[in-house]
Amino acid sequence: METVKLTEKQKKARRGRNIALGLLLFGLVVLFYVITMVKFGSA
Numbered sequence: 001m002e003t004v005k006l007t008e009k010q011k012k013a014r015r016g017r018n019i020a021l022g023l024l025l026f027g028l029v030v031l032f033y034v035i036t037m038v039k040f041g042s043a
Contacts, residue, residue: 006014
């Protein structure tokens with residue numbers, strides 16, 4: 001089976017996208033946590 005060889009530029013671009021996605025997911029988790037705490041806090 002042949003594997004695709006990525007250039008350094010492609011590796012850096014992929015790493016940047018992965019970091020951005022990770023930060024986005026982390027931000028969503030924090031957002032949902034804060035919303036949940038606010039809802040339970042007012043109940």
